[in-house]
Amino acid sequence: MTEATYRGTATVAREMELIRRVAAGDRRAFEELYHLYHRRMARFLTRLTHRYDVAEEVINDTFWVVWRKAGDFRGESAPSTWILGIAYRKARSAFRANARRPEENLEVLPDVLTHETPATGAELRDWLGQALDALPVEQRMAVQLCYELGHSCEEIAAIMNCPVNTVKTRLFHARAKLQRLLPQLAEPRTGTAP
């Protein structure tokens, strides 16, 4: 099943309510919120870092902040923007720390991940994964936040704490590079970027 990327009003209201309960110390609400976000954050972060242990660390660091700071959330942005903004900062720190470590192949931990039958288009996804690795981390994050998690330009700017035009510029460069690296994306094209 394809995960819904557009956060509907009802979903946002539900998550707001959960955060309000978390602010009051409600563990059940916290666990529900964790389950709501774990899958997409795990996929986003594992794709970014190639290490599930790092992704798990970032998710838990993020939700540790959510638990402690839920009372500070004033609803000025969508809950997903707030939570992913925390995750973004944690991921950047983890990414920098990880870049200094010797390479360890911990991409998949068999006790927490189970393989399923590959879906159609798996080959393209693998190639896209490799192409994304060739992008600078900020561009890669912008691509994932836009295409994978379906955030608007303004939401991505809030998550990455940068101007809207910076988001557009990062995606512009990322798109140009992906076109060169992925013939599937460039094949039907006859035109060029402005």
Place this chain on the structure above:
Amino acid sequence: MRAPLGHEESWLQLPWLANGRLSGELRAEVEAHVHGCSDCALELEAQRTLCRTLQSPDTVTYAPAPSLRKLLQRLDAEPAPRRETLRRREVRRAWRPPGLAWAATFVLTVGLGLLVAGTYHWSQPLYVTATRPAAAPTVLHVAFERSLPVGEVGEVLQRAGARVVEGEGGSDVFGVVPADTGAAPAGRAQLRALAARLRRDPRVRWIEPLASDAQPEP
């Protein structure tokens, strides 16, 4: 009226047209441009392919339970964060002035302090008293009834135990001291006692108050 969206801006907006997050007027403008621009139409297809590929189902299933267990253990091991109700927090925020207000309060306080100090300074007299405080009295000045004969004056003084050391000099005021002091100057206590004795006699019209009564005994 706004100019139609250019090719460059439309191109930049295509990722959000592809992921469905472009809304309202901007969406209509980008779609209108894409309709008449083959380059943008092709790019939009590529963008949609990107969305489909990155949103396609995972080949792995992420199990959140072990991670959540670790996190809950971590939360249990740490002191609970201080919880505040929304209402209390709003009240606290309402009474907490922002940074600029703090600065203004500080400036106002300092200004008021200087004003009070300046007012006190200017309220003080601009002159300095150069005279020294009066020395302790050695003589008690008294006045008797005008019609009192000299003999009776002598009798009043004798009864009170006083002797005249300064004449009346036309002013009806005599300077008297206790009779037993001799040449030594009379003490304040002696003068006070003498004044008390003289006040008991109705023929004494006036006794000069002892100005140094409030001062401590030497």
